[in-house]
Structures are given as structure tokens and as C-alpha cells.
Amino acid sequence: MNPRHDVDPHEGQGTSHEPTPTIWPVGFAVGIACIFVGLIISKVVLVVGAVLTAIFGFLWIRDATRPFRGEEAPAEAEPPPARPRPPGTRATGPDPGEGEVVRFPRSKFLEATTLGLGGLIGVIVTAPVLGFTILPPFIKQGHPKVDVGAIEDFPENKYVIATFMLKPADGEVSRRTAYIRNNGFLDQSPSFTILSNRCVHLGCPVQVNGLPLAEETKTEKTATNTVTRIPTAAAAGFGCPCHGGQYDTEGNRTAGPPVRALDRYKFEIVDGRLLLGNTFSVSEVDGTGADAKIHTYPLAGPGQHVDGPEAWLYPVQPPR
Amino acid sequence: MAKQKPSRLDQLVYLLMYPLNWLEERSSIPGRSGLVGGVKYFLFRKVPSDISWGHTLGSAALTAFIVQAVTGVILAMYYKPDPNSAYESIRNITDNLWAGWLVRGMHKWGASVFIILLFLHMGRVFLYGAYKYPRELNWIVGVLILVLGMLEGFFGYLLPWDQTAYWATVVGVNLQATGPFVGPFLGDVLRGGAEIGPDTLARFYSLHMLVLPGALIALILLHLWLVVRIGVSSPPWSPDEFGRPQPGPPPAPRKGLVEPAPRNGRLVAPVGRGARRR
Amino acid sequence: MNRRLEERRAYYARYKRDVKSRGKSFFPVAMFHDTVMSLLVVCLIVALAVIWKYTASEGTTDADSGWLGKLYDEKSDPGTTNFVPRPDWYFYFLFYLLRIFKWPDSVILGTVGIPTIAVLLLIALPFIDVSPERRPLRRPVAMTAAILTIITMGVLTYKGATAKEPLAAENLVLVPKWAAKQGFADNQTAVDGAKIFAQVGCMNCHTYEGAGSSNLGAPDLTTIGKTSNRGVAGFVDYVSDPSKFGNNVMPQFRDLGADNLRKLGTFLQSSGTCSPKTDTCPAAGGQ
Numbered sequence: 099m100n101p102r103h104d105v106d107p108h109e110g111q112g113t114s115h116e117p118t119p120t121i122w123p124v125g126f127a128v129g130i131a132c133i134f135v136g137l138i139i140s141k142v143v144l145v146v147g148a149v150l151t152a153i154f155g156f157l158w159i160r161d162a163t164r165p166f167r168g169e170e171a172p173a174e175a176e177p178p179p180a181r182p183r184p185p186g187t188r189a190t191g192p193d194p195g196e197g198e199v200v201r202f203p204r205s206k207f208l209e210a211t212t213l214g215l216g217g218l219i220g221v222i223v224t225a226p227v228l229g230f231t232i233l234p235p236f237i238k239q240g241h242p243k244v245d246v247g248a249i250e251d252f253p254e255n256k257y258v259i260a261t262f263m264l265k266p267a268d269g270e271v272s273r274r275t276a277y278i279r280n281n282g283f284l285d286q287s288p289s290f291t292i293l294s295n296r297c298v299h300l301g302c303p304v305q306v307n308g309l310p311l312a313e314e315t316k317t318e319k320t321a322t323n324t325v326t327r328i329p330t331a332a333a334a335g336f337g338c339p340c341h342g343g344q345y346d347t348e349g350n351r352t353a354g355p356p357v358r359a360l361d362r363y364k365f366e367i368v369d370g371r372l373l374l375g376n377t378f379s380v381s382e383v384d385g386t387g388a389d390a391k392i393h394t395y396p397l398a399g400p401g402q403h404v405d406g407p408e409a410w411l412y413p414v415q416p417p418r
Numbered sequence: 419m420a421k422q423k424p425s426r427l428d429q430l431v432y433l434l435m436y437p438l439n440w441l442e443e444r445s446s447i448p449g450r451s452g453l454v455g456g457v458k459y460f461l462f463r464k465v466p467s468d469i470s471w472g473h474t475l476g477s478a479a480l481t482a483f484i485v486q487a488v489t490g491v492i493l494a495m496y497y498k499p500d501p502n503s504a505y506e507s508i509r510n511i512t513d514n515l516w517a518g519w520l521v522r523g524m525h526k527w528g529a530s531v532f533i534i535l536l537f538l539h540m541g542r543v544f545l546y547g548a549y550k551y552p553r554e555l556n557w558i559v560g561v562l563i564l565v566l567g568m569l570e571g572f573f574g575y576l577l578p579w580d581q582t583a584y585w586a587t588v589v590g591v592n593l594q595a596t597g598p599f600v601g602p603f604l605g606d607v608l609r610g611g612a613e614i615g616p617d618t619l620a621r622f623y624s625l626h627m628l629v630l631p632g633a634l635i636a637l638i639l640l641h642l643w644l645v646v647r648i649g650v651s652s653p654p655w656s657p658d659e660f661g662r663p664q665p666g667p668p669p670a671p672r673k674g675l676v677e678p679a680p681r682n683g684r685l686v687a688p689v690g691r692g693a694r695r696r
Numbered sequence: 697m698n699r700r701l702e703e704r705r706a707y708y709a710r711y712k713r714d715v716k717s718r719g720k721s722f723f724p725v726a727m728f729h730d731t732v733m734s735l736l737v738v739c740l741i742v743a744l745a746v747i748w749k750y751t752a753s754e755g756t757t758d759a760d761s762g763w764l765g766k767l768y769d770e771k772s773d774p775g776t777t778n779f780v781p782r783p784d785w786y787f788y789f790l791f792y793l794l795r796i797f798k799w800p801d802s803v804i805l806g807t808v809g810i811p812t813i814a815v816l817l818l819i820a821l822p823f824i825d826v827s828p829e830r831r832p833l834r835r836p837v838a839m840t841a842a843i844l845t846i847i848t849m850g851v852l853t854y855k856g857a858t859a860k861e862p863l864a865a866e867n868l869v870l871v872p873k874w875a876a877k878q879g880f881a882d883n884q885t886a887v888d889g890a891k892i893f894a895q896v897g898c899m900n901c902h903t904y905e906g907a908g909s910s911n912l913g914a915p916d917l918t919t920i921g922k923t924s925n926r927g928v929a930g931f932v933d934y935v936s937d938p939s940k941f942g943n944n945v946m947p948q949f950r951d952l953g954a955d956n957l958r959k960l961g962t963f964l965q966s967s968g969t970c971s972p973k974t975d976t977c978p979a980a981g982g983q
Contacts, residue, residue, distance in 0.1 A: 235606040235609065236606060261775040270502075271772075272615065272774070295775075299803065300589045300596075300794070302585065305897075307900060307947070308897065309952070310777075332949060332953070334947035335947045337897050341795045344901070346947060347947075356800060357800040401592055401596035402602065408804065413599070415602055416602050461721075463721070464721060466714070466715060469726060473726070478733045481738065520742070520745050523748050524745045526748075527744035527748065528741045530744075535737070544838070544842055548830075549821055549825075550827075552704070558819055561815070562819075564818075565815060572783075579772050582769045584773075596803065614774070649711065649712065661714060
């Protein structure tokens with residue numbers, strides 16, 4: 099059902115006339131282009147274009163109408179004769195493995211360089227991208243110190259639920275809650291117990307087993323931060339709603355799956371105000387209040403033991 | 419033989435088939451199928467005549483996946499993956515956009531339907547013993563699809579940025595971080611920091627929208643290709659199970675699309691000698 | 697090994713031959729079934745979306761839930777102290793697994809140990825079960841394992857779905873129900889005590905009228921007034937310092953203050969003694 103019955107698709111164009119190669123159309127095209135450009139830019143170019151078009155158009159038409167006017171086409175230049183080859187050599191290079199042993203044949207060189215360059219491209223593209231994905235979580239961690247209130251805002255031996263932004267530059271996503279208890283003085287300096295409210299089993303928000311006095315909530319807006327403080331009437335410990343973890347008033351685990359005591363914040367007193375620093379992990383706390391002995395460790399993620407045999411599962415912690 | 423003028427019907431068929439033939443010739447080499455040939459092979463390949471409704475669970479799961487992909491693409495045009503505007507953009511989609519509530523609802527419930535169908539399909543394949551030779555590779559690919567599908571649900575869960583989303587993600591990533599040695603590092607990479615921070619949402623969005631769908635699509639295509647190549651298995655309790663040795667010479671090939679399966683004079687499946695080992 | 701491989705290849709060769717000789721074309725018959733099922737799936741998804749939208753209210757509290765839950769939750773608050781996190785329903789079985797492994801040394805089993813082993817078993821299934829037998833009734837081990845797995849995952853999912861952790865806001869709502877059922881609705885002191893009981897964390901360890909948590913071995917307190925018969929003052933003493941009575945697990949609640957403790961004691965004494973009224977039911981109007 100092929101409509102082009104006369105054309106054999108595998109044999110080429112058939113017997114139609116082939117025009118001889120000439121360059122007159124090129125000049126003609128340049129002339130036309132100059133006409134259009136000249137229309138926009140300047141009349142001189144326009145005139146030059148018209149002249150070129152006329153000259154080359156005339157030459158082209160003269161060439162194309164030669165067969166109709168019965169003149170001979172000019173003989174095409176013959177391709178230069180091939181240089182005679184010295185006897186005994188081949189048309190192409192030697193095949194690898196033939197004749198004498200070839201130490202580094204060309205095909206092997208090409209294979210090696212292709213793979214090598216491909217690998218290099220892969221590295222150039224992947225390394226920055228992977229670095230961009232993997233490195234940022236490990237650099238520039240930590241946060242500036244957070245001002246959560248004056249010492250007087252924290253009544254002695256009562257837990258206060260304090261909410262603040264850990265990194266105001268990051269916005270609300272950095273809001274955290276800490277349970278802060280003023281322990282009075284220890285050797286002339288104020289002592290505070292500041293517990294993080296993230297359960298050390300899997301990070302759920304731990305709740306106070308006590309009576310938050312919501313009517314005494316105080317909200318303080320500093321230059322960069324918004325701090326909320328809610329005092330509690332009695333806190334007999336803390337409990338986690340996810341999987342049933344329970345902690346006592348020092349943050350020690352009393353029941354459930356938490357693997358250590360609640361994490362704590364370092365703190366400083368500057369001009370009578372309480373500043374929260376970095377967080378650290380605690381395996382357990384002996385005693386209560388200002389005299390308590392706290393067994394501290396670098397901050398570990400929830401669910402990760404810091405002491406005991408299972409601590410060797412987490413020998414290195416990422417920078418926090 | 420004298421060449422007859424082609425009939426009107428033949429000419430019409432030629433005209434209609436012209437684009438398909440054009441495609442086929444330009445996508446094939448002599449002796450191999452092109453694009454159109456591939457589709458024809460997929461559509462008109464032979465499958466056992468005793469396959470059941472249970473065999474539809476796989477394509478049902480694929481349909482659910484396509485629903486998720488399409489609704490996901492539309493949602494992505496209005497969702498804003500920034501912690502300060504993600505929640506509001508979901509509210510906007512549900513409240514203000516025409517049929518936005520429908521697209522969001524389909525995406526949310528489509529996820530559950532997709533996972534249910536994955537489990538049902540896996541159960542059907544297990545029941546039929548269709549993970550055995552030569553389909554072991556296909557089973558492994560299927561398990562990977564299941565795991566990645568559930569992971570996709572986990573990453574998508576954070577995107578509404580509400581309380582449920584945030585805290586489920588806190589626990590989920592911490593769970594992964596309890597893995598020995600590299601757990602904490604992988605957890606930090608997932609979160610973009612030691613805790614969920616301003617970068618976490620964008621990371622999860624990229625994983626949920628680009629990485630995991632890409633992996634899932636690749637695995638699903640491999641899974642389908644294996645099914646088409648190896649063939650669909652008969653139910654093993656079928657009396658005419660394809661592949662079971664029958665006594666006597668093999669039946670003659672039959673013409674026609676749907677024929678009653680030959681019973682070779684038996685009404686029940688063979689038991690005893692020759693039945694255990696096939 | 698060689699014989700097994702030969703048998704497998706012979707089976708596959710027979711299968712291919714059978715399909716070629718008496719198989720039917722995928723389109724239209726099998727594809728018809730697939731299309732019907734796919735239509736069902738799409739209709740199901742749309743139906744769920746429609747039901748969700750039209751049965752739920754626009755707010756974010758539990759009262760706004762419809763048949764399929766609320767449309768919205770509250771915006772994320774990383775500093776919250778009163779939210780109970782839960783994963784999506786298809787992870788409930790993993791969630792409940794975490795609640796089962798509540799000894800700190802076993803935590804890693806529940807988080808990564810068991811799920812990893814489960815996935816590895818799934819992947820290795822074709823290499824564990826190498827017999828060519830496919831009929832279910834002749835694969836007792838496989839069928840038993842499958843049924844056990846399905847039942848286990850079903851039970852774990854259900855328990856995960858119904859696991860409740862007492863949250864103060866949710867418990868407070870129950871106080872009027874308790875007051876009506878226990879018969880102390882006319883005793884304001886007892887009602888106040890019930891509210892304190894609901895908030896202070898008692899229900900993290902104790903159950904009461906079906907609510908609360910009992911996974912730490914503490915007794916149910918629904919009828920504690922009747923069963924322990926301490927009287928209001930006796931309960932005040934106990935709750936202030938349980939260690940004086942030999943209980944070293946329960947924390948000491950003396951910091952609640954005398955007033956709150958009295959209310960709590962009244963409530964506890966009213967539990968089980970006021971409906972029907974007995975002699976030990978505390979009188980209304982300030983005992």
C-alpha cells in the first residue's frame with residue numbers, strides 16, 4: 099500500500115537530476131538578510147543588500163538554467179587520488195593482540211579513560227550535592243543562651259512550666275518547654291533544676307503529674323523571645339503519654355521504657371536573670387534538690403543508653 | 419496473483435492504523451517490537467484461564483498509587499512546604515479551593531487504601547505460593563515496594579505540620595535513631611539537625627515528593643515487567659492448574675480466545691503418586 | 697540440588713506450554729476484572745473523602761470529629777505539655793510493640809530489632825520455603841505462620857488503636873460522669889477532689905471507672921472507699937506519704953497542700969460508698 103511506488107526506500111533518490119554544487123545561493127541569502135537588516139539599521143546596508151541579491155541571484159539563475167539552455171555543466175573537480183600505500187601495511191591500525199604483543203592497545207586506553215572520566219563526573223556532581231545534604235545537620239548546632247526570667251519569677255521548691263524559643267531566628271519551630279525548679283542556694287550561688295520536657299524514651303512531650311495553676315500564667319516578651327511561665331501547685335513527678343514512662347521529681351525514671359533520667363539544661367545567672375544553655379544527658383540523680391548528685395553525659399538522643407552495656411551501641415554521638 | 423483493489427473497509431483500517439504503524443516503524447528494528455508492539459504484547463498476552471478475582475489486587479494497588487500520584491501533584495501546586503505557612507496552606511486547600519477538600523481527602527484516605535491493598539495483595543501472593551520459582555525476585559521487589567510505601571506514608575504524615583504530624587515524626591525519627599552505631603547520624607540527616615527544625619519539613623517534602631515516588635515508580639515498573647515476562651500463576655487448587663504435569667501427551671494448541679479448559683477425563687486434582695513433586 | 701533445579705525448570709516449561717496452548721488473552725477478560733476492581737477502589741477513596749468532609753465539623757477539638765475523625769488538628773506546638781502523640785493507623789502495631797517492651801534494656805528490640813527481623817524474614821521467604829508445593833492445605837508450616845502473623849498484627853493494631861494514656865484535659869471531662877455514677881454529685885468537696893484526681897497524674901498509674909492506665913501494676917480505685925475503708929483522714933495520710941504504709945513506688949503528694957488533700961481524700965472515700973449510700977459515705981457540705 100505504499101503510495102510512492104516508484105521509490106525504493108532502500109536505494110536512494112532514483113534518477114532525478116542532481117544540481118551541481120554552487121555557492122551563489124549563499125550570496126543571495128546574505129543579500130536578502132542585508133536587505134532586512136538595512137531596513138532597520140541604515141539605508142547604506144539596504145543598498146548593499148539589494149546589490150548583492152541582484153548579482154548573486156543572476157549568477158544562481160544562470161547556473162540553474164544551464165540544462166535548459168543546452169550548455170555543458172562545468173566538470174566537477176575529481177577527488178584527489180589516494181596516495182599509494184607502502185606495501186605490507188594495512189588500511190587501519192593493527193588489531194589488538196595480533197602480531198607482536200601490544201602493551202597498551204588503544205581500545206583499552208579508551209575504556210579506561212571513559213570509565214575514569216565518567217567516575218570523575220559522578221564525583222564532581224555527587225560530592226557537593228551529598229555534602230550539601232549530609233553536612234549541614236552536623237555543623238552550627240547549638241543555640242544562643244535563652245533568658246527565661248528573673249530569679250524572683252521562680253518560687254522555691256515549686257516547678258514552673260517555662261516555654262520559650264530555643265533559637266528565635268528559627269521561629270516557632272524551635273519552641274521548647276522546660277520544667278524549672280528553684281532549689282534555693284548552694285554555697286552562695288543559686289541552684290536550679292531545669293528538666294527538658296522531651297521524654298528520653300522516644301521524645302514525646304512529658305506532662306507534669308501535678309496541678310498547673312493556669313490562672314497564674316505569665317507571658318514575658320523580650321527583644322527576641324516570648325517566654326511563658328506557669329507555676330504548678332504540686333508536682334509529684336512527670337509522666338509521658340506515649341508509652342507510659344514515669345519520672346520522679348528529680349527526673350529519674352521510676353517506671354516504663356525511658357532508658358535514663360530526663361535531660362537537663364545548663365544554666366547561668368546574669369544580672370539576676372536565669373539564662374539557659376545547652377542540654378546534656380543524665381543517667382541518674384542521687385538525692386534531691388540543691389545537693390543532688392547528677393551523673394552527667396554529653397547529650398544523647400532519646401532511646402539511647404548513656405551508661406551500662408548498651409551504651410556501647412552508641413559510641414559516637416553527632417555534634418549537637 | 420492479480421492485485422485486487424483494496425476494499426473500503428481495508429482502506430479505512432489502513433487510515434486509522436497509519437499513526438500506529440508510523441510509531442511502530444520508527445521505534446523498532448526488524449525482528450523486534452516497537453512501542454505499539456509492546457503495548458499489543460502487554461494487552462494480548464496469554465494468561466491462565468483459571469485466574470480469579472484475587473488476581474486483581476495487584477492492579478488495584480497500582481490504581482491506588484496512581485490516585486495518590488495524581489492527587490499529590492495537584493496538592494503540590496498549592497501546598498507550601500515552609501513551617502510558617504504549611505498548616506495555613508492546607509487550610510486554604512480544604513476551605514477555599516474548589517474541590518480542594520476532595521483532593522486532600524482522596525490523598526489522605528488513598529494512602530490508607532493503598533497500604534491495605536498492598537497487604538492484601540501480599541497475602542494473596544503468599545496464599546497462592548506465587549513467591550516460589552521463578553518468581554522469587556518479584557517477591558523481593560514487592561516487599562521493597564511495601565516497605566517504601568509505608569515509608570512514603572510516614573514522610574507525608576509530617577506535611578500538614580499539625581500536632582499529630584509533628585509529634586508522630588519526632589517519635590518516628592527518634593525510633594530510627596536508636597539503631598546501633600549509625601542510627602543517631604542517620605536520624606540527624608533525616609531531620610536536618612539534632613531536633614526537628616526549620617529544614618526538616620523541606621527535607622521530608624523532597625523525600626515524599628521526589629525521592630520515594632521515583633524509587634516506587636522504578637520498582638513498580640520492574641515488578642510489572644517481571645509479571646508480564648514470567649507470567650501470572652494459576653490458583654494452586656485449580657483443577658486445571660497451568661504447569662501441573664498431566665498424564666498423556668500434551669494437549670493440541672487450540673484456537674480462539676476463551677475455551678473451556680481441557681480436563682483430560684479427570685474431575686478432581688490428582689493426588690498420590692505424581693502429585694507432590696511437580 | 698540439580699534435580700530440584702531440573703524439576704523447577706520442567707514445571708516452568710510446562711506452565712509456559714500450557715499458557716500458550718490454552719491460556720486466554722489478558723485483554724479483554726482479565727483486564728475487565730482488573731478494571732472493575734480499580735473502579736471500586738477509586739469509588740472507595742472518593743467515598744471516604746466525601747464522608748470525612750461531610751461528617752466532620754470545622755474545628756480542631758475532639759467534639760468536631762465525624763465518623764472518620766476531625767478535618768483539622770491544631771497547629772504544631774513543639775513546646776506543648778498536653779498532647780498525646782499517635783502515628784498513622786497502619787503503624788499502630790509498631791506503636792503497641794513499643795508499649796510491650798517497657799523495660800529500658802529491651803527498648804531497642806521494639807524500636808529497630810523486631811521490625812528489622814520481620815522485614816528480613818519477609819525478604820528471605822522464597823529462600824526459606826523452597827518446596828515447590830503451592831496448595832495451601834499441603835503447606836502447614838507456611839499457613840500456620842501466616843495465620844499467626846495476621847492474628848498478631850491484628851491484635852497489635854487493635855491494642856495500639858485503643859491504647860489510652862490519661863491526659864488531664866480528657867480526664868476532667870469524665871468527672872461529671874463519675875459524680876453521677878458514684879453518687880457524690882451533691883458533695884462539692886468530693887467533686888473538687890475528683891478534678892484534682894483527674895489532673896495530678898493519679899491516672900497515669902491507676903484506673904477509675906474504665907479510664908486511666910493500669911500498665912504499672914497499681915490497683916483500680918473505682919470502689920477504693922469501700923474496699924480499703926480508710927476514711928477521709930486515712931486517705932489524706934496515705935496519699936501524702938505512701939512510703940509510711942510500705943508503698944515505695946507511689947510518689948508522695950504532700951505538696952498538694954492540706955486543702956487539696958482533704959478534697960482528694962473525700963473523693964476517694966466516696967468511691968464505692970455513696971451509691972448505694974453506706975455509713976462511710978462522706979456527708980455533703982464539707983467533711
